[in-house]
Amino acid sequence: MIRLxxxxxxxxxxxxxxxxxxxxxxxLAGGLMFAALGKDPVAAIRTIFxxxxxxxxxxxxxxxxxxxxxxxxxxxxxxxxxGFRAGVWNIxxxxxxxxxxxxxxxxxxxxxxADLWLxxxxxVIAGAAGGILWAMIPALLRVRFGTSEILVSLLLVYVAQxxxxxxxxxxxxxxxxxxxxxxxxxxxxxxxxxxxxxxGTGLHWGVxxxxxxxxxxQWLLGRHILGFQIRLAGQAPxxxxxxxxxxxRLVVLCMGISGALAGLAGLFEVAGPAGQISIDFNxxxxxxxxxxxxxxxxxxxxxxAAGLLMALTYIGGELAQFMLGLPAAAIQAFQGMLLFFLLxxxxxxxxxxxxxxxxxx
Amino acid sequence: xxxLLRIEALTKAYPGVVANSAVDLAIAPGxxxxxxxxxxAGKSTLVKMIYGLVQPDAGHMTWKGAxxxxxxxxxARAAGVAMxxxxxxxxxxxxxAENVALGMETPPPMRDLSARIARVSRDYGLPLDPxxxxxxxxxxxRQRVEIIRCLLQDPRLLIMDEPTSVLTPxxxxxxxxxxxxxxxxGTAILYISHKLxxxxxLCDRATILRRGRVVATCTPREVSARDLAELMVxxxxxxxxxxxxxPGEVALAVRGLSVASPVxxxxxxxxxxxxxxxxxxxxxxxxxxxxxxxxxxxxxxxLPSAPGMVTxxxxxxxxxxxxxxxxxxxxxxxxxxxxxxxAPDMTLTENAxxxxxxxxxxxxxxxxxxxxxxxxxxxxxxxxxxxxxxxGVAARALSGGNLQKFVVGxxxxxxxxxxxxxxxxxxxxxxxxxxxxxxxxxxxxxGAAVVVISQDLDELLxxxxxxxxxxxxxxxxxRPVEGLxxxxxxxxxxxxxxxxVAHHGP
Numbered sequence: 001m002i003r004l005x006x007x008x009x010x011x012x013x014x015x016x017x018x019x020x021x022x023x024x025x026x027x028l029a030g031g032l033m034f035a036a037l038g039k040d041p042v043a044a045i046r047t048i049f050x051x052x053x054x055x056x057x058x059x060x061x062x063x064x065x066x067x068x069x070x071x072x073x074x075x076x077x078x079x080x081x082x083g084f085r086a087g088v089w090n091i092x093x094x095x096x097x098x099x100x101x102x103x104x105x106x107x108x109x110x111x112x113x114a115d116l117w118l119x120x121x122x123x124v125i126a127g128a129a130g131g132i133l134w135a136m137i138p139a140l141l142r143v144r145f146g147t148s149e150i151l152v153s154l155l156l157v158y159v160a161q162x163x164x165x166x167x168x169x170x171x172x173x174x175x176x177x178x179x180x181x182x183x184x185x186x187x188x189x190x191x192x193x194x195x196x197x198x199x200g201t202g203l204h205w206g207v208x209x210x211x212x213x214x215x216x217x218q219w220l221l222g223r224h225i226l227g228f229q230i231r232l233a234g235q236a237p238x239x240x241x242x243x244x245x246x247x248x249r250l251v252v253l254c255m256g257i258s259g260a261l262a263g264l265a266g267l268f269e270v271a272g273p274a275g276q277i278s279i280d281f282n283x284x285x286x287x288x289x290x291x292x293x294x295x296x297x298x299x300x301x302x303x304x305a306a307g308l309l310m311a312l313t314y315i316g317g318e319l320a321q322f323m324l325g326l327p328a329a330a331i332q333a334f335q336g337m338l339l340f341f342l343l344x345x346x347x348x349x350x351x352x353x354x355x356x357x358x359x360x361x
Numbered sequence: 362x363x364x365l366l367r368i369e370a371l372t373k374a375y376p377g378v379v380a381n382s383a384v385d386l387a388i389a390p391g392x393x394x395x396x397x398x399x400x401x402a403g404k405s406t407l408v409k410m411i412y413g414l415v416q417p418d419a420g421h422m423t424w425k426g427a428x429x430x431x432x433x434x435x436x437a438r439a440a441g442v443a444m445x446x447x448x449x450x451x452x453x454x455x456x457x458a459e460n461v462a463l464g465m466e467t468p469p470p471m472r473d474l475s476a477r478i479a480r481v482s483r484d485y486g487l488p489l490d491p492x493x494x495x496x497x498x499x500x501x502x503r504q505r506v507e508i509i510r511c512l513l514q515d516p517r518l519l520i521m522d523e524p525t526s527v528l529t530p531x532x533x534x535x536x537x538x539x540x541x542x543x544x545x546x547g548t549a550i551l552y553i554s555h556k557l558x559x560x561x562x563l564c565d566r567a568t569i570l571r572r573g574r575v576v577a578t579c580t581p582r583e584v585s586a587r588d589l590a591e592l593m594v595x596x597x598x599x600x601x602x603x604x605x606x607x608p609g610e611v612a613l614a615v616r617g618l619s620v621a622s623p624v625x626x627x628x629x630x631x632x633x634x635x636x637x638x639x640x641x642x643x644x645x646x647x648x649x650x651x652x653x654x655x656x657x658x659x660x661x662x663x664l665p666s667a668p669g670m671v672t673x674x675x676x677x678x679x680x681x682x683x684x685x686x687x688x689x690x691x692x693x694x695x696x697x698x699x700x701x702x703x704a705p706d707m708t709l710t711e712n713a714x715x716x717x718x719x720x721x722x723x724x725x726x727x728x729x730x731x732x733x734x735x736x737x738x739x740x741x742x743x744x745x746x747x748x749x750x751x752x753g754v755a756a757r758a759l760s761g762g763n764l765q766k767f768v769v770g771x772x773x774x775x776x777x778x779x780x781x782x783x784x785x786x787x788x789x790x791x792x793x794x795x796x797x798x799x800x801x802x803x804x805x806x807x808g809a810a811v812v813v814i815s816q817d818l819d820e821l822l823x824x825x826x827x828x829x830x831x832x833x834x835x836x837x838x839x840r841p842v843e844g845l846x847x848x849x850x851x852x853x854x855x856x857x858x859x860x861x862v863a864h865h866g867p
Contacts, residue, residue: 005376008758010706223731225724228714236704241663242695243715244684 004351015297015349019305022341029341030334039324047323048316048334062315064202068273069314071207072097072265074307076289078213079261081298082220083254086230087237090255092138092153093262094286095160096131100263101270102167103130105183105277108192109172112184119191123267124205131263132256134160139255143248149255161282168279187275194272206268210307213261217300230254262286295342313338365390365549366411366429366518371420373406380406382573383420388518393540393550395560395581397593398570399790400762404553407570408520411551412444413437435466441517445507445524453496453626460495461510481512485539496626500527500649508539519543520551525559526816527649530851537563555593556819557586571595594791608826609639612810613660613691613779614672618679620659628652630659633836635829637779637810642802643839644825645814646854652834653814654696657783660812661693662686673779687719690778694769696787696814698761702768705757709749712756713738713771720775737774745770746796762789769797773804780804783814798824818850830854 027049031041052062076093083090090096104127111119138152167173172183186192197203221227233240233250241247265285274281292310296302317331368386372379381403388394398404409415411422413431422429424440431437434444451460458475462468469477475491482489487505495503504527511519521540525533540550540563554560560567561581569577569592577592618633630652637643647653658664660671662683670679673689681689695701703712714734718724723733738752745766749759756764769785785801786794802824805811814831815821821828822842829839832855840853 009755223729224727225718225729226727228711228729232704232707232715235706236700238697238701239704239715242661242683242693242701243718244662244682244687246682 001355003354004347005354007350007352011349018345018348019302019342022338022345023309025341025345026334026338029337033330033333033337034326037326037330039326044320044324044326047320048313048331051319051323052312052315058319060200062319064196064200065315066308066311067202067207068204070307070311071202071204071210072269072285073289073292073310074304075206075210075213075265075268076258076262076286077292077296077303077307078210078217078300079258080289081293081296081300081303082217082230083258084234084293085221085298086233086250086254088251088254089150090135090138090153090258091150091290092134092155092157092286093258093289094282094284095153095157096134096259096262097266097269097286098157098160098164098282099134099266100127100131101266101274101281102164102172102277103127103133103263104267105186105270106167106172108186108189108271109183111191112189115191117191120194120271123192123271124264127263127267128260129263131259131261131266133259134263135255135259136252139252143251149251153255157286164277164281165279168277168281172277174276181279183277185275186271192271194268196272204268204272206265206272209264209268211304214300214304221300226253262289291339295339297346309338310335363389364423365392365425367423368407368411369420369422371407371410371417371422373410373415373417379573381410381417384570384573384575386568386575388549388551390517390549391544391547392566393544393552393564395564395567396551396553396570397555397557397560397567397589399555399593400788401572401760401790402570402593403573404570405522406573408444408522408551408553411437411518412442412520438466438514438516441515442520443511443514443516443518444520445504445511445522447522447524447526449503449507451495451498451503451506454494456492456494457489457498457506458491460506461491461513464510465513477513478509481509485509485512485542486535487539499651501529501532504528504536512543516548518549518551520553522553523555524552525554525556529648529854530818530847532648533559557581557589557593560589561586569593590791608641609808611636612639612674613637613812615660616670616672618659618666618670620655620664620666620670622652622655623658623664628655628834630655631834633659633834635836635839637812639778639808639810640805641827642805642811642813642825644821644828644842645812645831645836646818646821646828646850647814647816647831648854649816651831651855653783653816653831655834656831656836657693657695657781657814660691660781661695662691684719687716687775691781692716692720692772692775692777692779693781694772694783694785696783698764698768699757703756703764706755708755709742709747709752709759709767710735710738712767713741713752717771717775720777741767741770741774744774745800746793762793765789766793766797769800773800777804777809780809780811781814782812784816785813786815786817786820794820818847828853 027045031045034041034044051058053059076097080090080093104123107126108119108123134156137156138149141147141152142149168181174182174184194205229240229245229250232243233245270277270281288310292303292306296306313335320326321328321331364387366388368384370383371381372383373381384407396404406415410417413434413436458471458478461478462474468474478489478491487509489505489509504524524536528536544550552564564581567579567581568575571593614636615633619631621629628651635643655664659666662681666679668677668679672678673686673691676689678686678689699705704715714723717737721737723730735752741747742749742752747767748763765788769782772780786797789797801811813821813825825842827839828842828845830837830853837853
């Protein structure tokens with residue numbers, strides 16, 4: 001019989017080993033699923049994990065996609081992870097992402113066609129401000145009236161989506177677009193564009209911001225008293241109050257940081273890869289980032305790795321769909337397995353498995 | 362003498378510790394048997410085996426001459442064993458009768474049950490209204506619910522785990538009358554305690570455990586309390602030394618402090634008034650749940666009040682948070698170690714930073730001085746004899762007593778002007794408790810004003826200069842400890858909470 005025993009101190013070795021183990025187990029279980037669907041499991045796994053990066057036929061297109069997709073995921077997830085660590089549950093990053101994109105794009109479009117170096121920096125500020133503004137609604141409602149930030153932030157996503165549609169059809173619509181929905185293309189307006197910085201890499205300012213956020217969060221959590229308070233509030237709320245942490249202040253701060261980073265991600269996306277405000281501009285990064293945050297164990301470096309891995313399974317999954325004819329649902333199931341194994345194995349860092357012979361009772 | 366329960370060579374080991382090693386014990390019907398020992402001596406493990414919560418590794422038990430090996434508490438209850446736990450398991454939102462029904466194997470209809478509760482409570486002098494909500498009961502009344510729940514099962518053996526830690530002296534007297542009545546009717550009682558005078562007053566025989574072994578059995582009435590203590594601890598105890606000192610100016614003043622409790626069913630503080638001078642120790646007694654936690658929160662700054670209600674060194678600080686009060690010189694050590702005084706999953710270094718950041722200057726312009734925090738943690742470990750492999754282990758890995766030493770040490774080593782501690786030696790062995798009390802007295806001698814909140818009257822009488830008691834959120838006027846009688850203390854703590862009538866009827 002199998003028994004679980006709590007470890008007195010969390011095991012560092014297991015905490016490091018479980019992500020690798022989880023990927024291996026996902027490959028095994030996913031391979032079985034692909035085989036059951038009548039596909040070659042080895043080919044399917046290779047198509048998902050190897051071909052996007054190294055297959056000479058596809059890599060030229062898909063390799064830059066890795067950073068393009070991972071950038072916003074990491075940027076948003078790092079912000080969310082700070083809140084999640086403090087017990088502040090911002091589920092509505094998708095909405096803050098949209099709000100940041102709308103505000104940033106609006107500033108850029110307002111200057112069109114002026115050729116000023118100042119335009120892009122102003123857009124960045126506006127994008128962050130838009131995200132903060134959207135995040136302050138659930139934050140202040142919680143602080144003032146004790147509402148659940150989970151519900152409010154989530155529901156505000158749908159409000160943001162409708163605002164996005166209204167903007168694409170109304171205020172921000174391209175006057176020279178022949179009546180079609182969607183704004184001017186910002187990537188074709190040099191002062192406002194967020195271009196690929198090194199050709200063929202997919203690196204744009206959003207990716208740079210994501211890396212800065214990773215380093216910043218790592219420093220904050222390790223060296224700064226605010227990071228300590230964030231960790232303390234999440235682990236032991238009463239001890240945090242004893243230590244002088246003001247819970248309300250922390251809620252506003254964490255929501256503000258995660259909102260700002262989500263808004264930035266939206267701005268960099270709308271000014272770069274997406275190019276314009278359109279009805280279906282948002283691609284679900286804000287929700288996927290929640291998974292990335294937990295996949296990375298709410299640790300900045302872990303989130304960096306998890307964001308890249310998640311982006312890879314998306315790109316590889318798409319590739320597998322049209323190369324091998326795998327159904328989209330199978331790819332989603334595969335991604336689900338990855339999350340499942342990671343979280344299930346997470347148990348091992350805090351608990352020890354004991355096999356006992358015979359009846360213990 | 363026919364034996365009810367005989368225990369032979371009972372042994373139980375947990376990973377890393379032998380809780381019971383070849384323990385022998387025998388109880389006859391109608392006998393009040395004391396199980397005496399320090400925290401961690403193995404008392405709880407032994408009774409858990411009798412009650413079927415834990416299975417022994419070796420040895421055996423006989424019940425009325427037949428082999429007895431309960432696999433679960435239900436089997437023990439069916440045999441006639443009942444247990445009143447130290448920590449009550451009542452649902453605050455349910456009434457007394459419902460709570461009693463929840464603990465029974467086959468509860469009778471509610472109307473019959475209420476009548477039976479009323480009858481048992483009258484027969485044994487334990488007044489209790491079956492229709493009252495558990496959340497509104499005092500600690501003593503909650504214990505009565507547990508006792509009556511046991512008595513309704515008509516037990517042959519009643520196990521009581523530290524029953525008096527939540528009672529006033531008067532309530533203890535009434536409980537003892539009930540227990541003597543039960544014993545006279547033939548019920549055996551296994552009485553767990555470390556309070557020696559109680560055991561000498563109540564028990565027929567005593568078994569003394571130390572580190573899992575039986576070190577002595579005796580008739581408590583024939584042995585002095587001091588001898589019992591030394592048997593229990595295994596060493597000679599030295600009472601703390603206190604230097605004579607002249608109290609200085611008032612360091613902490615509390616005026617008309619009234620605040621609501623932050624928790625449901627908590628006790629609001631009402632018009633609490635006291636002042637503590639530098640070099641003085643004020644002891645605050647009270648039965649658990651009479652506002653001790655709230656008082657600590659209101660003093661530490663976690664529970665704000667009107668500005669003038671709490672004054673530190675002459676500065677009104679009622680609205681100031683914990684950080685500002687620490688800057689003003691006040692440190693606090695809450696009762697609950699894991700989760701309040703310390704974060705369970707954080708290392709000792711991180712926990713040292715938790716409350717020491719301000720007074721030890723461990724944060725400069727937002728940046729944490731980890732080297733300084735580690736040195737501070739190591740200083741606490743060395744200064745208070747905290748047994749740990751290092752300061753990098755998680756707080757939850759420490760035993761309760763060691764963590765208590767760490768938590769109290771962390772506050773005392775911050776060179777405070779005002780110290781507030783709640784239950785400073787709770788769950789700590791006698792030698793460590795003596796060390797903690799001595800350290801508190803040393804800080805007072807160095808000029809700190811000290812408030813000690815405790816449910817251990819002996820502790821308060823030992824270290825306090827003045828004594829006050831909390832009762833229903835109100836604080837009695839403080840009186841000098843010298844010349845105070847147990848009777849007076851009991852009245853300050855609220856007397857018997859309306860229990861006197863119980864034993865006066867025909």
